[in-house]
Amino acid sequence: MTPHALEIINLHKAFGGLSVTQNVNLAIRPGERRLIIGPNGAGKTTLFNQISGDMRPNSGQISLFGTDVTQFAPYKRAHFGLSRTYQIITLFTGDTLEHNVTLGLLGLRSSRWQMWRPLSFYGDLTAEAHRTLDAVGLLHLAAHPVSDIAYGEKRRVELAMALAQKPRVLLLDEPLAGLSNTERSQVKSLIASIPRETTVIMIEHDMDTALDLAETVTLLNYGRVIVDGDRDSVIADERTREVYLGV
Amino acid sequence: MKWIAATPLVALLLLLPFFAGDFYVNLASQILIAAIFALSLNLLVGYGGMTSLGHASYLGVGAYISALLTSRYGFGHGPAAIISITGTIAMAAFFGVIALRATGLGFLMITLALSQVLWGLAYRMSNVTNGDNGIAGLTRPMPFGISLDSAASFYRFALLVAAVAFLMMAIFVSSSFGSSLKGVRDQPRRMAALGFNPWMIRWITFIYAGFWGGVSGLLYVYYNKYIHPTSLSITSSAEALLGVIAGGSGTLGGPVVGAALVLLLKNYASAYLERWNMLLGLVFLFIVLMMPTGIVPGLARLMTRLRRGLR
Numbered sequence: 001m002t003p004h005a006l007e008i009i010n011l012h013k014a015f016g017g018l019s020v021t022q023n024v025n026l027a028i029r030p031g032e033r034r035l036i037i038g039p040n041g042a043g044k045t046t047l048f049n050q051i052s053g054d055m056r057p058n059s060g061q062i063s064l065f066g067t068d069v070t071q072f073a074p075y076k077r078a079h080f081g082l083s084r085t086y087q088i089i090t091l092f093t094g095d096t097l098e099h100n101v102t103l104g105l106l107g108l109r110s111s112r113w114q115m116w117r118p119l120s121f122y123g124d125l126t127a128e129a130h131r132t133l134d135a136v137g138l139l140h141l142a143a144h145p146v147s148d149i150a151y152g153e154k155r156r157v158e159l160a161m162a163l164a165q166k167p168r169v170l171l172l173d174e175p176l177a178g179l180s181n182t183e184r185s186q187v188k189s190l191i192a193s194i195p196r197e198t199t200v201i202m203i204e205h206d207m208d209t210a211l212d213l214a215e216t217v218t219l220l221n222y223g224r225v226i227v228d229g230d231r232d233s234v235i236a237d238e239r240t241r242e243v244y245l246g247v
Numbered sequence: 248m249k250w251i252a253a254t255p256l257v258a259l260l261l262l263l264p265f266f267a268g269d270f271y272v273n274l275a276s277q278i279l280i281a282a283i284f285a286l287s288l289n290l291l292v293g294y295g296g297m298t299s300l301g302h303a304s305y306l307g308v309g310a311y312i313s314a315l316l317t318s319r320y321g322f323g324h325g326p327a328a329i330i331s332i333t334g335t336i337a338m339a340a341f342f343g344v345i346a347l348r349a350t351g352l353g354f355l356m357i358t359l360a361l362s363q364v365l366w367g368l369a370y371r372m373s374n375v376t377n378g379d380n381g382i383a384g385l386t387r388p389m390p391f392g393i394s395l396d397s398a399a400s401f402y403r404f405a406l407l408v409a410a411v412a413f414l415m416m417a418i419f420v421s422s423s424f425g426s427s428l429k430g431v432r433d434q435p436r437r438m439a440a441l442g443f444n445p446w447m448i449r450w451i452t453f454i455y456a457g458f459w460g461g462v463s464g465l466l467y468v469y470y471n472k473y474i475h476p477t478s479l480s481i482t483s484s485a486e487a488l489l490g491v492i493a494g495g496s497g498t499l500g501g502p503v504v505g506a507a508l509v510l511l512l513k514n515y516a517s518a519y520l521e522r523w524n525m526l527l528g529l530v531f532l533f534i535v536l537m538m539p540t541g542i543v544p545g546l547a548r549l550m551t552r553l554r555r556g557l558r
Binding site: 052093165 | 422423425429
């Protein structure tokens, strides 16, 4: 049996008396498209932060492809094939789009330690960055600083930085937040085109779009997994209606 | 365009000893030394976002090791320089481990505390450092048999070292590693998620800055042929930091301009004013109010605005 792309066992995290992740168990197959839903404050982003290593759980275990990464620093997990995007856009605003994506590429290469050679001499990095920007439809803005571009375009740069790393597991934290309808469909087809080698785990509130992309859905509430399973059965579940859909 | 503009400056620097008197040549040597020191501090402050108030440690310790080895233990200048730089690097590695447990204000306080310890030692351990009397009667090295005793020959030596230092640091900040450093300054969390090790990047930069601090310390002690605990004092650290911020942190030209400004004020104003520090404070205040990002970025912005206005 091949190991799960991501496996979470009995994860628990509390801030003082407030438990934000309670006894969470998740198992996600390689290549799966998983949607994580839940009302505000359900602990979705906190869960992502624990998977990416930004936060340490109080107890429990996180494994990537069969390796226990619970004690790994965030950068080590990145080298293990994990990438993420942020709900609040986290880009290098003073730098060009090209530079932003290049940093994403550089992060996994040993040339990031190189001190005696200007970065601009690495033509292959620039070419690769341009290819990635082309894939998200932003090549024409490559030389512009991030501070110059529109919000929807920034969302796509977020995605481009993560995609450039060709991750094995990709965490998308509300990739559609604040986008217009046209932008939504652009980003949607972008996510749909991510190759199957990449396992995609996505937090999203826009159910119409997100459900089209998802195969399996996990519903969180008060830090607990309420329902977990394939898309249609979770949506049909009474508890989903009660907690989240509110119909 | 930039290179054409730099040509007269390079010519001026090279030809200075031919037309300027010894006083000015010596002043220029001092500015070069202060510029290397400020540039090394700028790696931390400007490019790394690590504001250190203890950078004099590296200048002072580099200088003291060389002074002690040559004057007391009969070492030649070559081996003394190598040991002093190695010692400074080792100290930076150790201090870095301590200081980088914190960021921001905590980092500043730790660097300050560490440098104050060294300053206290230099003052009080008088059996080794000769305390408040300092160590006098030092000599300048003779690289390849060339005497550096005249103002002009020392200036050329300092100019060569400063040019190498400037070039090395310019390449450093434009390299992959330099980009990682700036990334860690702006978005440490994101950088970690992308696979960069923020702590290691900061630590290596800390050591590299310590190395150039040590180099400037060697030049400092060669120039003065004397070393005193004030070289390790908070004033020494603060002057460099003021220079970096006034000139423009995170730029290559800024620290050089800032270091020159501080040194010129010190040399000229102190002849007329006993409290020249007050004048430095006023000038600093003026710069911060008029050009919050420093002289070099401020002037650059002014130039582009003028050029746009003319069009």
